[in-house]
Structures are given as structure tokens and as C-alpha cells.
Amino acid sequence: MYLPSELDRQIIQDRADQYRDQVTRRLSGVMSEDQFKPLRLMNGLYLQLHAYMLRVAVPFGGYSASQLRALAHIARKYDRHYAHVTTRQNFQFNWIKLSDTPAILDLLAEHGLHAIQTSGSCVRAITVDPYAGFARDEVGDPRYIAEAIRRWTSFHPEFTFLPRKFKIAISGSPEDRSSFRVHDLGIQLIEQDGELGARIFAGGGLGRGPAIGVEVVAFSPMKDVIGWVEAILRVYNAAGRRDHLYKSRIKVLVASLGQDAFCQEVKAAFDLGAPTRPRLDAAEFEAIRKAFQAPVFEAEPHRPRPLHDTSAPALTNAKAYEAWARIMSIAHKVPGYVGVNVSLKRQGGIPGDIDADQMDGLADLAERFSQGELRNTQNQNIILPHVRQVDLPALYAGLCELGLESANIGRASDIVACPGMDYCQLASARSIPLAQLLSERLAASGLDEEAGAVSIKISGCVNACAHHHVADIGILGVDKTDTDYHQIMLGGSAGPDAQLAKVMSKALSTDEAIEAVIRVLEHYISIRIDGEEGFAAVLRRVGLDGFKGAIDGAA
């Protein structure tokens, strides 16, 4: 995991000090709300339905056990005993008082945390594959180039006031777990003739007018990646629209210019910037690599046992453990180790919410079993990245004590849902109640287990914070006569060959939407080949029309 340097700590504390002064001036009336609002947003503080919401940055989704304890303390002392994991791998607190925020930012700074780049028209906190550094299929660790870009973009005077927010995602593997094709800028690390480099995409995005990013650079040597990022940002900064909020993202610019013209502009900017182009030389790259605390793996990872070992004395339910170990373990590049998913999708629970006691307990488990390291995922879950297989039974027992033993990663009940109208100022409908009811229904019907890997994502409005466009089953909340309604979409996927889901239904009530999803899953199970064909493969084979009857209830 990344260890903040002294310089990082000084920058974070300086920002916290500036912010304390800004809050003092706002509360005393020296500063108006219009003057203060952009400043608080630059420090991750939004005003939502019930209170201020503080978004804490988790660069690349990774954090330490001690940082998690600090976040638990904030949840307990300044919020209402819980935090929320977002689809951008951050933490959010929903019940913050403005007058407490200087103390909170000080506390965050003390632990190398902050809320910088979590709001505003800047380069936002960069997201990467949550399996970074341990994935077996990884060609390069995406965190190092992400950190290089973070260092270069943080407070960059040229790119602090972009036309709109700018999100970057980076993958280091052929299999994408970062959704890089639907970000403003996406990077996939690849190898070419034995050299590590990057494939670079731009103009992707969800929200209004979703778009899949176009390839701008087929292969860039690592030393030039920042130069290409600079060129893309420079073109966007100069030509992106500032006159219309909904047309200000880079995807609109790319669509209006066309891929070829946009790429030419970027190439020209890249060439023009050559004399002063930032380069990432080997020494710099090595310095960044060293800033990440490398896990220490045992050469002989203790008495090799089968992955689904059930002999630990703490286990009282061997069958449940076996299922958990099978579903929640992630293949690790080091023999004898696994990554472990921790689901925040308890049946009937609120997706992504974790209470302060669970945070403390999970921090303890991370220290005991995962070298003190944790990751947030875009699917609102948590990963313990370096767990010895031999420790799985004891880890499971610990998770059971915390109520975090749900074994549903990647299944239909692993529902991604935005906060929706229960918290969010922008939402058109509530998302969480639908997620809760649906997860209960899936479990009760046995469909969750039977269907296997199916993604369901629920957004409460067109801003698409739950990424519903790239789900097998996407659900969009709409407001109809001041009541929750939902449109169902099918066929979305992130990944190198990303596809956007297509709208399949009119606006449905919550009950109708649940029934429609159940019918879609039943239909999928009934027509899949050999009981193993994946949801996306079935959709490709039968087409969207093949599911229309299930959506409408006519199948």
C-alpha cells in the first residue's frame, strides 16, 4: 500500500490548515456561501439532504488498518457510527457538521488521509483494479503509474479548473476490473515486444449521454504516459464546453470532434509539449514503486492445505465456510496466498454501508491476516489482498463475528446501489429500498445461488453513480408523479469490450421492477446452455428481444 511521504503529509496538513481558516471565516460571516462553496467542495464537503456529506479520498482504493481505525473513529465521534463505500473506491460520511470538519481534516491528515480531489472540476482521485499487485493475470501494477499521475495532477495550476470533473481509471490486466473504458481517461497496461506500456482511451463516461472511450494511443512507453495524459487534458481544457453543464464532459468533446480529429488534436498537443513534456524516467518510477510498502510473503507458506480447508477449530458451520472460501477467495500470484473479498451486501442490508465496530474489527483482521492492508472496490465491497490460505478458516470465523461473512461476490445479490433519494440531493428515486427488497427476494427464492455470476446495478438518477449502464441488469430510478419508478436495462458490461446496456422497460414501480428482474433471471436460467453459459453470452446468443417477454411478464 502507498505510504505517504513527509512531503505528502506536509501538503495534506497545509491544506487542512487553510481549510480551518476558511471555515472560521465562513462561520463568522467574513466569507459568503458563494465564496465558500467551491472551497468546501475542493475539500470533499457536499451539502446533501440531511446534512453535510464528507467524501474521503482513498487513492487507488488502498488503505491501512490504522487508517481504517481512524475512519471508524470519525464515524463514531463525528457521524452516526457508520461510513459508506462508494463506487469510486472512496469513503463517505453522511451526517457531518461543518463546524467539525476542520478537526476531521486534521485527524485525516494525521493518518495520511485527506479529501483532496474528491470534488470539483479537477482530476479526481484515480481508481485502479482492486486486485492490483496480487492479480495473477497482471502485466504491470497500475498503482505506480496512478501515483505518478496523482503527483503530477495534484494542485496542477493548469488543470485545477477544468470544464468539469475528470475521472481516470487504470487497469494492469487483460481482464478489466476498473471499468477504464467508461472513464474520461482510461489506461490499460499492456506488454508489447516484452516492454511494458499503456493503451490509452479517452471520452468514456456514464451519467447523461453515456459513452465508451475511444482509443487515443495504441501503445505508449511508460515514460510517455504522463505526456499523453497531459496532452489529453490540455485539449479538453482548451476545447471542452464551459457554457453548458451537461455538455462539459470530455465525452461530449470527443463525440463532437469525432475520434480521428480528437486524436489528431491530442497528438499535436503531445508534440507541442515535447520540449517540456513530463517524462517518467526509470529512477522516478523506481522511487514511486518504493513508496508502496511491499507485502512480505513467506517462501514456504505454512503447511499447505486445500483452499477450502474446514479443519480450523473456530469453524462451527463447515458447509457455510466451504461456500464462503470458494466464492470469496481471489487467486493470488504468490502460491499459498489468496485475496479475500469482504462483502458489504448483507441480505436486506444497505449496499456499501459498514458500521464503526465492523470497521475496527476489520482493521484487526487485516492486521492479523492481510499484512494490515485493505482495498475498496468499485462494487462497494472490501478486499483483504494478502491472506495465507492456511488462515482462511480463522479469518472466516472473525468475519462471522462482525456480520461480514456474506458469500455473494459477483452474484445477483451483490447489488451496487447509489445512496439515492434517501441521502442524495440529485436523486430522482430511492435506490436502496429496491436493492434491499431485491436481495431478500433473491435469497429467499434461491435464484441468487442458481443464477451465479450476474451483475445488478441500481442508480437513483441519470448521473449513474451506480454505473447501471455497464451491468448485466441495470436499473435507473426515475421520478413519476413524485413516486419511485425504475427503468430496467440489459446487456451492459465494462471491460476492454465495454457495452452500454439498452433500455428494456417503461418506468416500473418498485414491486414491478423486482418481479421483472426475477423473471429475467428465471428466463436466463431456463435458456442457458449446460447450466454454465454466462448472462452476457446468453444475451449475445438470443438478443435483447429474447428477454423482452421476461421483462414485460409475457414470457
Add this chain to the structure above:
Amino acid sequence: MGLTAPLIMLEGAALKIISANALKEGHPLWWTGAAWSRDIEMAVHLEPAKAQAVLDARLKADATLIASGELEDALNRRGETLRRQAIRAVGPTVRPDLHRVPEPEPMAFKKAA
């Protein structure tokens, strides 16, 4: 009923309430006509033009008490409090344990000039 009720609802929908968030704490507030209250039931329903004028005045006068201010429809077409406002008034529907317990008296901390 068939003729009268919809007309009443339409009139209701046209009226506005003035909502804000407390600057220091961030919690929602509604203008009662004389003060800010945490109780939406105390909100005064005003014609849009009048509501806008009051809001503009309050944003100036109460700059150190409120963080934002906006006009919302007082009622939806069914004659009910708008869902968003109802959720603000009580708390998230998915966390009844966090619902606001109203004080015996509405918290009015700023009298109108």
C-alpha cells in the same frame, strides 16, 4: 370531488415552501414566516413570487445561519408533502433508527426582522 379536488391540488402544487440547511450543522430547515424551523409542518406556503422575495431576503439576513436556500413545491399533485422534502424532514427511509425525534417546540433560532 371529481372536479374540485384536482383544482385544489393544482393550487397547492403552485405554492412554494422555503427550505434551507443550517450553516453550522447542515440539517434541513423550513421558513415559518417568522423563523427557521426543523419542523416541515411549520413551513409557510407562499405564492412563488412572494416566496422568492422572502428567500432572497433571508439569504442576505441569515447568511451566518443558513448554508443554502431554495424554493420547493409545497405539495405534490396528490396534495402530499413532496417526497424529497418528507425524507429531509424525517430522515432516510432505510434507517428509521436515525429518524429525527422532533423537539417539543420547533427550533426557531432566528426571528424575522
